[in-house]
Amino acid sequence: MSHLDLDAVLAVSNQHAYPVYPAAIPDAWQEIAAEKGYDIVGRVRDRYHLVLRHEDCGAEMISRVFVLRTSEPACPTCLDTRRRALCAAAGVSYLGRGDHSNYFRILLPCGHETSRQQELLERVRQGKTAIRCETCHAERLAAEARARGWELIGPDPQGDQSYRLYRHGCGHVQRVAVGNMMTGRFACGCCSDGWTTAESNIYAMRFVLKNGRDVIKAGYSRDPQSRLRHQLITDPDQYARLIRTVAIPSGHLAIRLEKELHATLRRERPDAVLHRSEFAGEVRVVSEIYCASIEPEIMRLLDGIEMRVKALVRH
Numbered sequence: 132m133s134h135l136d137l138d139a140v141l142a143v144s145n146q147h148a149y150p151v152y153p154a155a156i157p158d159a160w161q162e163i164a165a166e167k168g169y170d171i172v173g174r175v176r177d178r179y180h181l182v183l184r185h186e187d188c189g190a191e192m193i194s195r196v197f198v199l200r201t202s203e204p205a206c207p208t209c210l211d212t213r214r215r216a217l218c219a220a221a222g223v224s225y226l227g228r229g230d231h232s233n234y235f236r237i238l239l240p241c242g243h244e245t246s247r248q249q250e251l252l253e254r255v256r257q258g259k260t261a262i263r264c265e266t267c268h269a270e271r272l273a274a275e276a277r278a279r280g281w282e283l284i285g286p287d288p289q290g291d292q293s294y295r296l297y298r299h300g301c302g303h304v305q306r307v308a309v310g311n312m313m314t315g316r317f318a319c320g321c322c323s324d325g326w327t328t329a330e331s332n333i334y335a336m337r338f339v340l341k342n343g344r345d346v347i348k349a350g351y352s353r354d355p356q357s358r359l360r361h362q363l364i365t366d367p368d369q370y371a372r373l374i375r376t377v378a379i380p381s382g383h384l385a386i387r388l389e390k391e392l393h394a395t396l397r398r399e400r401p402d403a404v405l406h407r408s409e410f411a412g413e414v415r416v417v418s419e420i421y422c423a424s425i426e427p428e429i430m431r432l433l434d435g436i437e438m439r440v441k442a443l444v445r446h
Contacts, residue, residue, distance in 0.1 A: 149175040149193065156181075160199065167203055185209065214249075221255040223247075223262065239264050275313055314361040315354050329353060331385035333377045333392065333436055335429055336363070338420075339370035340413055345423035346405060348414065349392060351385040363415050375430065377437045380444060388436050393419055395432060400425050 152174040164171045164183060172182040172191060183204060184191050190208035198204055211225075214235060218225035224238040229246040236246050243266045254260045272295060273283040280300045287294035287306055297312065298304045303321035311317040323329065334355040336348040352358040355373055364371045379385040397404055403422040410420050421429065 149180070151175055152177055152180070154178060160196070163200055167199070169199070169204060171199075188212070217249070217252055217256060221252045221262070223252075241267050243267065272309060272312070279312065279315055281307070281312065310361075314357045316357060316361075329382055331379045331382040333379060333385060333389055333433065334358075334373060335375040335426075335433060337370075337372045337374050337423060337426075338410075338414055340410060344409075346410060346414075347421045347423050347426055347429055348416065348419060349389070349396075349421070349429055350416075350419060351379070351382075351389040353382065365413055365415060369413070375433055377433050377440065379440060384440075384443075388439075392429075392432055392436065396421060396425070396429070400428065 154174050156171050156174065160181070161171050168186045169183040170186060172184050174181055175193065179196050181194050181196055181199060182191055183194050183199070185206040185208065188206060188208050190206060192204070192207055194204045215225040218235065218237055222240060226236040226238055226244065228234070229236050231246075233249045234246045235249060235252065236244065237252075238244055239262065241264050243264050245262075245265065247262060251260070251262070255262055269283070276283045276297055281297045282299075284296040284298055284304065286296065288296060289306070291306075293310070294306045294308050295312070296304065297307050299319045299321065301319060301322040303319055305320050307317055318329065331351055331353050332355050333351050334349065336350075336355075336359055338346050338348060340346060348363070350358075355376055359371055359373055379388065400421070403425040405420045405422065407417050410416075414420060
């Protein structure tokens with residue numbers, strides 16, 4: 132029979148509000164515990180419970196005799212240490228167990244609390260994914276909406292995670308894709324004109340390809356800056372600049388003038404028209420890219436368009 136360390140038992144017993152169970156510890160139990168990396172300190176509560184000391188960390192825990200004899204007791208102190216280390220490696224702080232199995236409560240770098248699965252945190256630690264703060268995400272969506280004169284109401288009533296429900300300044304409520312709210316490529320279904328009647332622009336943009344070649348893109352868009360940043364470029368660090376815009380009263384007129392512009396360039400400067408293979412993967416279009424050497428000619432054509440539009444507006 133093993134000795135009974137009453138002081139240690141009382142310390143654990145008082146911590147967990149368990150009374151000491153005054154009984155000897157069979158040597159066979161101590162042998163089983165030793166094989167599993169534990170030392171039996173004493174018995175508490177009733178004849179079914181033991182106080183175990185983990186040899187690796189020195190921490191004590193309460194365990195049922197049945198668990199010790201039939202399985203591997205899990206040291207809660209070591210588990211807590213591993214969870215904290217995992218969270219730290221994933222860039223967050225461990226706050227405790229979540230409400231569901233394998234979920235951890237964590238503190239994000241932004242200061243918001245949330246719950247995430249252990250498996251997700253493992254992938255974050257490996258750099259395979261990232262954790263998005265839902266609170267910060269919602270605040271960003273609301274700010275994007277306000278900047279465009281809309282109010283974020285809530286999730287999409289149809290359950291599509293790519294959409295949200297918004298209210299326009301005119302009071303109209305509609306579903307809008309999150310990506311469209313960010314880029315501005317949508318219109319209010321109540322007070323906005325369709326693209327054919329809404330104001331538009333003829334634009335010119337300059338790109339520098341990876342081979343160092345300067346090229347010019349001409350086209351039309353209601354929001355050229357949004358088209359450049361959210362549709363045309365393939366790399367955030369890519370050299371891409373909006374260098375000229377000409378305001379057009381309507382989308383219908385803009386597309387007609389743009390077609391005339393390209394027809395003129397193809398007729399007069401076919402040598403400056405780039406084949407798609409020269410810019411594929413760098414600018415998200417299939418045509419209408421020109422060598423930058425004809426930039427003066429493009430600007431001259433845009434000057435002509437601007438004069439025609441001004442004359443049209445005056446009449």
